[in-house]
Amino acid sequence: xxxxxxxxxxxxxxxxxxxxxxxxxxxxxxxxxxxxxxxxxxxxxxxxxxxxxxxxxxxxxxxxxxxxxxxxxxxxxxxxxxxxxxxxxxxxxxxxxxxxxxxxxxxxxxxxxxxxxxxxxxxxxxxxxxxxxxxxxxxxxxxxxxxxxxxxxxxxxxxxxxxxxxxxxxxxxxxxxxxxxxxxxxxxxxxxxxxxxxxxxxxxxxxxxxxxxxxxxxxxxxxxxxxxxxxxxxxxxxxxxxxxxxxxxxxxxxxxxxxxxxxxxxxxxxxxxxxxxxxxxxxxxxxxxxxxxxxxxxxxxxxxxxxxxxxxxxxxxxxxxxxxxxxxxxxxxxxxxxxxxxxxxxxxxxxxxxxxxxxxxxxxxxxxxxxxxxxxxxxxxxxxxxxxxxxxxxxxxxxxxxxxxxxxxxxxxxxxxxxxxxxxxxxxxxxxxxxxxxxxxxxxxxxxxxxxxxxxxxxxxxxxxxxxxxxxxxxx
Numbered sequence: 001x002x003x004x005x006x007x008x009x010x011x012x013x014x015x016x017x018x019x020x021x022x023x024x025x026x027x028x029x030x031x032x033x034x035x036x037x038x039x040x041x042x043x044x045x046x047x048x049x050x051x052x053x054x055x056x057x058x059x060x061x062x063x064x065x066x067x068x069x070x071x072x073x074x075x076x077x078x079x080x081x082x083x084x085x086x087x088x089x090x091x092x093x094x095x096x097x098x099x100x101x102x103x104x105x106x107x108x109x110x111x112x113x114x115x116x117x118x119x120x121x122x123x124x125x126x127x128x129x130x131x132x133x134x135x136x137x138x139x140x141x142x143x144x145x146x147x148x149x150x151x152x153x154x155x156x157x158x159x160x161x162x163x164x165x166x167x168x169x170x171x172x173x174x175x176x177x178x179x180x181x182x183x184x185x186x187x188x189x190x191x192x193x194x195x196x197x198x199x200x201x202x203x204x205x206x207x208x209x210x211x212x213x214x215x216x217x218x219x220x221x222x223x224x225x226x227x228x229x230x231x232x233x234x235x236x237x238x239x240x241x242x243x244x245x246x247x248x249x250x251x252x253x254x255x256x257x258x259x260x261x262x263x264x265x266x267x268x269x270x271x272x273x274x275x276x277x278x279x280x281x282x283x284x285x286x287x288x289x290x291x292x293x294x295x296x297x298x299x300x301x302x303x304x305x306x307x308x309x310x311x312x313x314x315x316x317x318x319x320x321x322x323x324x325x326x327x328x329x330x331x332x333x334x335x336x337x338x339x340x341x342x343x344x345x346x347x348x349x350x351x352x353x354x355x356x357x358x359x360x361x362x363x364x365x366x367x368x369x370x371x372x373x374x375x376x377x378x379x380x381x382x383x384x385x386x387x388x389x390x391x392x393x394x395x396x397x398x399x400x401x402x403x404x405x406x407x408x409x410x411x412x413x414x415x416x417x418x419x420x421x422x423x424x425x426x427x428x429x430x431x432x433x434x435x436x437x438x439x440x441x442x443x444x445x446x447x448x449x450x451x452x453x454x455x456x457x458x459x460x461x462x463x464x465x466x467x468x469x470x471x472x473x474x475x476x
Contacts, residue, residue, distance in 0.1 A: 016138060017212055017274035019121060020131035020266075024293025033109050034118050042164065045171035049073070052395035054426040062173050074356065075427075077391065079363070086352040090345055097341040099228040101333050102311070103235040107221065108288035113206060113214050116165070117272065120158055120207040127154045131269060158208045159200065166199030212273040215286055222283045231314040232332050236287050238267075238278045238309050241321050246278075260304045267291035267309055277309055362400070363391040364456050366467040374473035380440025382473040388432045390456060392424035399423050399459045404436055406452035410471065411437050421459065436471060448473065 049059035049072050056063065061070040069076040069084070076083050098105050107114060128134045128150050140147060170192050171179060182188035183196070206214055215222070229235075243261030261278070268276045270290045275282050277291050295309040316326040369385035376382055392398045401421050404410050412420050415433040424430045434454070450471040457464050 014213070015274075017272065018131045018134040018138070019272050019290070020269040020294075021125060022266075022270040022290055022294045022297070024290075024296060026289035026293050030109055030118065030288065030290075034115050037110060037112075037115050038119065042168045045168060045176040051075075052426075054395055056175065058175055060172060061175075064173060075393065077363075077393070077429075079365075079391075080359070083352060083356070086348055086355075090348050090352075093341055093345040093348065096228050097338055097345060099225050100230070100233060100337050100341060102287065103229060103233055104222070104225060104285065104287040107215065107219075107286040111286075113219070114272075114286065114288070116161075116203060116207040117211050119161060120211075121272070123157045123161070124154055127157065155204075155208070158204050161207075162200035162203035163196065165203045166196035169199055170195050212284070215273060216284050230337065232327070232335055234311050234313050234329070234332050235281060236277060236285060236289055236292065236309065237281070237312045237317065239307065239312075239317075239320070240278070243278070243308050260299065260302075260308050262298065262302060264298055266294040266298050270294040360463065360465055361393045362398070362456065362458050362463050362465050363393070364454075364465045364467055365389045366454050366469050368469055368472075374471075376473070377437075382438045382440075384436050384471050384473070386434045386436065386454065386469065388434050388454065388456070389429060390422070390424050390432055391429045392426060394426060396426045397423055398426075401457045401459055402432070402434055403455045403457070404452055405455065407438065407450055407471065409439050410452065413437065438471065438473070 044060050045058065047059040048057050049070075050057055051070070051073075055075075056070060058070065059072050061068075063070065067078045095106055124134065128137055137147060137150065167180075167183070174192075179188060179192065183192065210218075243259040245257075245259055246261035246263040247258050248262050248264075267278065268274070268291075270293070271277070272288060272290065273284045273286060275284045277285065289311065292309050292311070296306040299306050299308055313327070313332050319326045365388075367387045367389070369387065374382050374384050388402065390400055392400070399421050400423070402412055402414055403420065404412050413435040414420055414422050415435065416422075422430070422432050436452070436454075451468065452471045453466050453468050455464060455466045
């Protein structure tokens with residue numbers, strides 16, 4: 001090869017995808033889901049919920065400072081993280097369920113990347129026009145005043161959406177109205193500003209420029225979904241036995257030998273990832289069904305039946321080609337795999353609800369002092385020291401009595417008070433040092449251990465909690 005020749009390109013440059021506007025039931029469903037999900041995300045931090053004078057009134061709050069998660073009347077403490085783990089398991093099982101039933105339906109309708117990309121494309125269409133206008137603007141090499149004005153207007157709108165996205169996220173971690181004022185007056189924490197900036201830029205880039213690249217290359221789910229799907233999974237497909245051979249000629253003698261597809265490219269032009277569904281199932285397809293709306297619109301115009309592109313399963317394809325009756329939608333959805341996922345999902349959900357209702361209103365953990373494990377006092381008595389962590393989940397201060405069982409010769413002393421009662425503030429955790437003493441016994445102190453149980457009793461309503469531990473230095 002001559003040194004003057006350019007080296008061959010190993011990779012083709014990405015051609016941006018400019019989806020055309022389309023109308024139809026699936027596009028309308030996507031608008032509804034987009035409005036609902038964005039509304040929930042942006043508005044939830046502003047919902048108020050009265051929990052009493054000593055608790056925050058934000059309905060949904062991740063209170064990192066006090067290590068608490070509030071969701072309306074539900075309050076999750078750090079030691080109850082199993083609730084969060086259970087919700088994550090339910091989310092995973094739910095994703096498996098929907099994927100096994102209808103393919104990448106999550107990706108096509110409710111994934112954040114899809115929702116924000118739809119919003120960014122909507123803004124782009126408002127500013128620059130529909131697909132053809134955006135293509136002409138993209139292919140225009142010269143940056144004139146009009147192109148610069150449209151680009152800057154679009155980018156400013158995208159940045160505003162990104163800033164609103166980042167701002168909404170930080171509102172979940174502290175009181176939203178207070179943080180809003182602090183952000184605009186310059187009094188907010190540096191971490192809040194940094195989080196808003198990072199989420200603004202990532203939203204701007206992912207929704208405005210990366211778009212389908214995230215779905216195709218960055219997201220692992222397209223590679224995993226195959227394990228969740230089988231021949232009865234409902235996906236978007238093209239009825240090639242009806243559409244082929246495709247062509248635009250309809251007014252000559254050979255037209256009756258042609259299929260219903262007129263090769264108008266409408267299905268390709270509306271696809272947000274830029275694929276041709278007529279080429280068969282592809283990893284890039286997010287099952288958004290916009291190609292169905294586009295194709296049905298064309299079929300109506302040329303007087304052909306709808307459904308050339310439709311939701312179908314592989315078994316439907318084989319049965320239709322053979323002229324057999326296809327399964328009903330319900331038989332596709334309710335089959336052993338989806339029933340198993342549903343049962344598992346429901347079992348985890350029921351378990352979380354039961355655990356939520358039976359959890360105690362007071363809680364405790366006990367940590368014996370390890371160095372030294374026991375102390376022999378001047379009168380020969382043996383003392384063990386315990387750090388008792390008391391949790392008061394009520395909305396008012398509660399007096400807790402600490403006692404011990406397992407050996408009648410043991411006595412309890414609470415540090416800081418001559419009594420066995422300690423007051424724990426409302427909805428807080430308190431670490432209380434407790435001394436348990438055994439009377440002197442004959443012979444030298446040993447390393448014998450006795451099993452004991454430390455109890456805490458809420459004097460207000462007699463609720464009790466207990467923890468088993470050991471007393472060192474006194475045998476049975």
